[in-house]
Amino acid sequence: MTVDLSQFYQVFFDESLEGLDAMEAELLRYSEGTQDDESINTIFRAAHSIKGGSGTFGFDSIAGFTHVLETLLDQIRDGQRDITSQHIDLFLQSIDCLREMINALSSGDDSVPESTAQLKAAFEAILNDEVADEGEQSALEAEQITTDSATQAAAIASEAHENTSGWKVTFIPSEDILMTGNEPLYLIQELTELGDHEVELVTEKIPSWSELKPEFCYLRWIVKLYCDCTEQQINEVFEWVADESEIKIEELAATESTKVAAVPALNQQDTASSEAAANEVKSSAPAVTKNADTKAATAKPATKAKQADANSIRVGIDKVDSLINMVGELVITQAMLSQLFEGEMTAQSLTRMKEGLAQLEHNTRDLQESVMRIRMLPISFVFSRFPRLVRDTGQKLGKKIELILQGESTELDKTVMEKISDPLVHLVRNAMDHGLESPEQRLAAGKPEIGKLTLNAYHQGGNVVIEIIDDGKGLDPIKIKNKAISNGLIGENDELSEEQINLLIFEAGFSTAEAVSDLSGRGVGMDVVKSNIQALNGSVDVESVVGKGATFRIRLPLTLAILDGQLIRIGQHVYIIPLVNIIESLQINQNDVSRIGGEYDVLHLRGEYVPIICLADVFLHKSDAQTLTDGLLVVVEVDGGKVGIFVDDLLAQQQVVIKSLEANYNKVEGISGATILGDGTVSLIIDIVSLVRMAGVKNISSHNLVATETHAQGGTA
Amino acid sequence: MTEEITDVEKINQKLGLLDGVENANVEQFLSFFLDDEEYAVDILRVQEIRCWEGATVIPNSPISVKGVMNLRGTIVPVMDLRLRLGLAEQAYNSLTVVIVLKFITQDGIEKISGVVVDAVADVHSISPEDIQQAPELSSNVNANFVKGLGSSKSGALILLDPDTLLAI
Structure with a gap:
């Protein structure tokens, strides 16, 4: 029990974030209608392992939150209810929320975002609805329903207990607990870490000195916890000793609590709790949207945290194998060279040395390439965030957008990848906001209703090219030219080709306050995009045909090192x-x-x-x-x-x-x-x-x- | 002039000894010669002292910037302090040394830069109350660079501020 769990935190964070990515991808498949039987299982598994992991590491906020998520997922998986778009939205929001929590935790901040409670309440409302609905169903099914609702009630109850004033835990370890390798003290310590507490030691069972066996444990404890932990959390503490010990967990009556303000004593009736939950949901609905609005503000610390923990990399085993091969070759060459010096130096050994050195050079270069390849990741790491972004933005803008990803396996240096992701998001947002038209406009222009947005990546020479192609209305050269003239970027009489005009959007002085829209303004921040890309030794240009669409092309070096x-x-x-x-x-x-x-x-x-x-x-x-x-x-x-x-x-x-x-x-x-x-x-x-x-x-x-x-x-x- | 030449070795040794010394009221300054005047910088800003080994010229850089050098794998700019302070240029000789200084830019980033001086002199302990404001009438030294005046056996000690001195 003395293992320092904190050394595994990073692994947990990494794996949880990966799990969330997987959940998100599958959920998006649901919203596209391309899910299969495995989808729900994948989502459930990811949620389950996050819950399990966070429980083990004591991240109770995450564990508690994923628990409700999991309960609903479990019901969906068992076919008890169908997945609706409301569920998907809720799940996606929860994923954001969990990501935020994990990022916060990895930077040592265990605060819980406000949205957690609201989302949790929304989930509980759904779960409770179920209970209520089923309660109204015919008596024939009553028996089955009772069991159903009983389990749910238990789940709800355990969550609802969060509002209780505390717990009284009586822990009576079996006398031979010490022999099984368990140390009651650690358990008590762990229990007291849950929050404010009072520990009482019961020594009355200690026998007289002559009868006392030193290997036996005669002590009992009564721990009063004045905190809003769940019964489940307490049970988790005693997980390993539950079989051989007696553990009584009682709820502290509100009046008994000295430290916590009185909370209405918990009414275990389903109706009451569902009513309360429903109320909570009502009040939470506007709050959730508010949260979405403030997301822009909260995004910054999140990325900051990401930078702090972006110090590990997952590498395919083939790359590591090839590296080991190279090192093997290197060792052989080195052995060969040192062997040459054992005997007399002759003309022959000199030629062999030359050969050896040539070999060494070859090996070094190969090794270097292999090492560089370790830093290379497929660009899908960046691309994978776009389906979600496009879906959310599309919904917000009321536009129908089909996202096509091409060349996802194109490899790029990790550092370059990290730095290109923000400019890419900006360009994609721009394309959706200003490039693609609304369905009505598209139909009026004789185009298919659904706009097409293509992200394409490929290698060209020593470069990686990333294209963002939309089939929207393209850039308006007249508008751009007028704006550039009014901003003083170009003179009134300057003769510019259309290409040159289009490139003006990357100029620093081009953006103006009036161009700022809800999401982005084409031209707003483009200079930042350009300078970010140039900082990576890359370049960006744009091709546009009015009415047909625009293509932004980013060229990046494969590696920076x-x-x-x-x-x-x-x-x-x-x-x-x-x-x-x-x-x-x-x-x-x-x-x-x-x-x-x-x-x-x-x-x-x-x-x-x-x-x-x-x-x-x-x-x-x-x-x-x-x-x-x-x-x-x-x-x-x-x-x-x-x-x-x-x-x-x-x-x-x-x-x-x-x-x-x-x-x-x-x-x-x-x-x-x-x-x-x-x-x-x-x-x-x-x-x-x-x-x-x-x-x-x-x-x-x-x-x-x-x-x-x-x-x-x-x-x- | 250069009668008090201390070798680079000795000064570096002194620098090493300083790590253990903690005296709240006394600040220590490393002094060096430039055009027969003794200048000094806060010794805590001094990273190391090196012999002049040449530098790679940076195109279109200010004349005082001699170029960049390789400091164990780090690229470090080198500035000729004579030129920076508007003094007459002098050919480098065996006494010429590069003092590697830490400084903080206006953006709060810590950088290092080498400064070429005629010769290093000594380490002086000066208590803050003995530091006087420099008179405004400094003839050829940009007043911004001067933190104050101290005194040594041989006369005035011009204390320089690395942060303004090295900000380019």
Whole structure:
């Protein structure tokens, strides 16, 4: 009994949250009508194990709450009642509530959200209704009903006891209780943890000294509990000794209680309790909606708690196996290498050493990849929350929405995943609120009544692409342009393509207070979405056809920790260009270079004009190369177009571990981070998108290449 | 000037000894030379002292920022204190050291940054009441950086405030 249960708390929290996810998924299948026979069992099992776990760990608030939930689920499972949409709503709300409770507990806060009591009352009302209904049924069934309602009454009673003033527990352990390995003291201690108490020790059964057997327990206890714990909780304490001991649990009359304000003595009649419950429900109905309204406010601490406990990860056994394999290989290679040094060094052993080192390199790289894969999770971890979100939001907005999830098994780094989830929610909300039209509008526009919202994820090169596609009305370029003009983002006479106009919604100054709606305003907070995604080295863009719908496309790097880099040199400075950005590197033929406007150069490369950015000029370094033919051009892909970066020399390619520059310094324009090279020096990693912006190159992908160099030195070095 | 040169080793040793010392009324300051003047910072802000080993230049950074260095796997910016205080630039020599200081940004985040100084000098114990307000008329030192003036055997000790000094 001295086991410190708190070490298992985290496991319980993790498993409970998983259980809640499973419950939620199955409940949503009910509301979609795609449930099967197993659904209710899955829900019940999850609820049951949460109840069991919370009981074991002493999280009584959760145990008590799940108990009512379970009672109703049990009846549904036994076919005593059908599941209605009211039940589903209630269950879903309870899941939110339980999540909140678990998150609170995991951050050490055992307060109970207000909604618990209201939901509990609502459940009890349903359960009591049943009793009442059945009571009205014919006498023929009376017998069966009595047993039914008796069990329910017991369940209700045990819950209703919460309102009693306390309990008197008489504990008479069997004399040989100590021999069975039970320690009565712990039981009493556990009992007193339930709340305010008075413990009385009854010593009258202690025999005279000559008759006393030291291994026997002659003591009895009377514990008075002045708290609103349930009878069940008390019974749980004595679970292990109930068989061999005598335990009497009596209710303390209200008058007997000295500490708790008088509560009407419990009337065990069904009618009275159901009436009370019904009253409670009436008063709770508005409160529940109120709770939903305040959810936005409570959401913040919840996410905070999540960050605090998001320190464990579940990994598929295949990934661990492959890791073990790799380590095995590594050990073998290491053994082989050390063996080489046992004998004389010969030319032969030197070649074998070379081979061994090559092998080692190979193994290290494989190992690194496997380790990275451990951090990779399928994107369904994020996607799985959307069915619920879409259902709730759809109901609230009165829109019919079908959610299609694609590419759920696409894997993404855990850190990236955690950080992308909020921007995604925002985009999905936006699509539902502003993209998709109401059923009437859709029918009027000749579209099917049910709006389609697709979430799609796939790998593309070193990136993960997530698309949010709706078939709604699309972005309104005229409206956006007008707003941008009124906000001073663009001038009245600026000529902008539709694409450019659409991208304005991501600008920081675009959102205005009047655009804020209940859920979201298209454009409101979009700049936040964009900056969040950019902080992950990702990008977001939008494609929209008026009347047909909009597609938001997010591009994210697979991982944040390591990248393949190309080391480049300008003068004495070494920088790293991410290899994923590089298309090719080439030596410039002066004949292919044209100087436009006397200021900047473009390279004619296989029918395309590629603007040349001279890195030395942008970073104000002294370059070795005097002319464009002295150095090398690294052609990179950016925003769907090509840009050439002119450097002095290419050095090695290697994987680098990304370190933050902002941890101790500030964000540096043109630089995404730093890394430490093999010789211990620091090298900076170039952020291509930001570099191109610094150089002032615009409209890379459009046909008429317009490039301006910000620096007076011009494009040539 | 540099007649009181204490080696890096010795100072680091002193830093280590400080951990056990607890004297409520006396604050200790690590002093260093810059352009023949003795400056000092609260010793509790000093993480360590290193020899100048070069730094990687950050493009388009203020002139006083020498770059970033690798401090056992952490990227730490290095600032030339002469340039930060508007003093004349001096070539680095064997006495040049980098003092790694902890500071707190306006957002309340603790960061570390290295400062390049001509040479470290000594550790002084100064009680708070002996610290005087700096006169407003400081000629080339940005008054914001100066926390106050103390005194040492050799003269005035200019106490710097790392939080304002290192906020860029």
